[in-house]
Amino acid sequence: GAALPLHTEWFPGWHVAVLRAGRPEGDTAFYLNGYERHGHRHADTLGIIYYAYGKELASDRGYIWDDPRNAWTSCTMAHNIVVVDGSNQNARDRRSRLELFGIGPGVEVVQASASAYSQCSQYRRTCVLVQLGGDATYAVDIFRVTGGKQHQYCFHSNGNLVGLSTEPPQPIDRQHRWLKNLRAVRPRSPFRATWQHQGVRMDLWMLSDVERLIVADAPGWRSDSGKELHAPPVQQILAERNSKSPAGGDGGQDTLVSQFVAVLTPSTRNRSPVLAARLLVNDARTGAVAVQVTLPDRVDTILSLPKSGKVSCSAATLEGQFGFLSADANGTVRKAYLLNGTGLHWEAGSLRLPTASVSLRVSSVAGRTFHLAEPLPPKLEIDGLYLLAADTGYEVESTSRDSIIVRDYPAISCREIRIPLAARFPAPSRTDRSE
Incomplete structure (x- = not known):
């Protein structure tokens, strides 16, 4: 059959980003899931998935239909995400908003925010995928959260946890319905956790300070039938910060502000491509x-x-x-x-x-075209950039004097669009495209 037209993109209706490291037909894909709440959705707005070397490493546990165990697979803590106050995302209108999307020389970036927790004034994630040549990549993950009294940066990879640069975690007297073999340590940052899965290594470097690191065995099953029905557990880490902890950085106030910063480095070798x-x-x-x-x-x-x-x-x-x-x-x-x-x-x-972005009033929308209320500024080169409209975004395919045609998807009705501008070195040639 015909090859799928894969490329790095933001799906404007789904609110899903996929970064492909400049190799659309390669073995790398980094997903940021910003989709809104609905009946079959998990409580994982702004969760991530990382495929590298053809393997799913940072993973989603999937959808197991009406099996009672979907109480775990659908909950926030089962995903690669920040959990606030130990609870599921609770905002009634759990939508995300695209804030930035760009493709540069050897780098791709997406940023989105979400109204995921009613007690949070900020819940924002910035993900950067960097190319190293061939199929090699690394990702920088920045998760900013304001509100609540406890933040837990949760991460797991398929395979087994084979290394931890901290002191050995010790068992803790804490019960959890789904997490077993809980142990904890007070880490000194930065620290590194390493998983191994089918010949691929995944390192997570946590660069920001945390009060406590919890390590646990999480359910590994991904289906209500077949070999995944009783799959072995996966090892999950929870990097924890609390509002009254010295590491909180909030002066002991009730409102906790966190900026979790991590580097994710997959590799097929025995050591990470990242030296430091x-x-x-x-x-x-x-x-x-x-x-x-x-x-x-x-x-x-x-x-x-x-x-x-x-x-x-x-x-x-x-x-x-x-x-x-x-x-x-x-x-x-x-x-x-x-x-x-x-x-x-x-x-x-x-x-x-000369300016960071350009805002343009929209007179009407038809198909993939935004018709503008005034002509485009002269010498404005925006083909291949992403415009922001309402709470989503589109790649610009082409422009005319007073209209913008976007790639692939119907344009959303709105009164104004904003285009974050970009500069790059070395400068692209006229024949270069984003993909």
């Missing part, structure tokens, strides 16, 4: 994050803010919402990307834009 990962900035007040990832032949820097602002670290200064730098062993920047910003500056160079 450091958190250079983690400012809960502004939301600013800067991460440095050291690889055998280069050093990458990722800078992120929840909204356009300013963050500086030893490698660069970002005036915007997202920036990426990759420097070789001699410190020469080989790749750079600025999204929704006016400047990304490093020692020997910079990327600049």
Whole structure:
């Protein structure tokens, strides 16, 4: 049959992002699930799944129909996500909002927020997939949460947990309906957890401070029949922060503010491709994050803010919402990307834009076309960028004087669209496309 037209994209109706690392037919796919609540949905808005080397590593347990055990597979804690106050996501209208989507040289980024918990004023996830050549990738995961009194960053991978860089976790006197063999340790950050699955290794580097790390055996079954009916357990970690803990960073106030920052590194070798990962900035007040990832032949820097602002670290200064730098062993920047910003500056160079984004009034919508109330600004090159409309987004396919045609999907009715602008180094040729 015909090959599927796979590419990195945001599905505007489903609110699902898939990042494919520049290789649509390859063996990598990173999913951010932002879809809204409905009858067959799990309580996992902003959960992630990570396929690498053709294997599902960071996984979803699936849908097991009317089996009573779907009380576990559908709950928030069964997913790769942040759980607030030990409960399922509880907001009645659990929708997500796309805030940023971009494809740069060797990097792809998506950011979405959600009204997942009624006690949270912020529940926001930024995911960055970085290419290393061939099928090799790593991901940076930034989860910002404000509200509630306890936050648990939950993560599990298929396979077995084979390594933990902390002291050995000790059994704790705590009962849970689904989680067994609970043990805990007070880790010093950064720490690393390693899973092994069918010849593929998955490392999670937790860079931000947490009060307690819980390790547990979670149900591994994924079906109500066949060999998955009684599948062995998977090992899950819960990186925990509490409002009254010193690690809370909130001055002991009742409202907890967390910025979980993790690096996920799959590999087919016995060691991670990442030699070191450091958190250079983690400012809960502004939301600013800067991460440095050291690889055998280069050093990458990722800078992120929840909204356009300013963050500086030893490698660069970002005036915007997202920036990426990759420097070789001699410190020469080989790749750079600025999204929704006016400047990304490093020692020997910079990327600049006259404005971070462009907002345009919409007069009408027909099919895949947004008809604009006024002409597009002159010399505005937006083909291949993502526009934001209502709570979702679309890739721009082409433009005319007063209209924008988007790729693949019907345009949503709205009064205004906003287009986060991008700059990249090296600059793309005229024949380059996002995919």
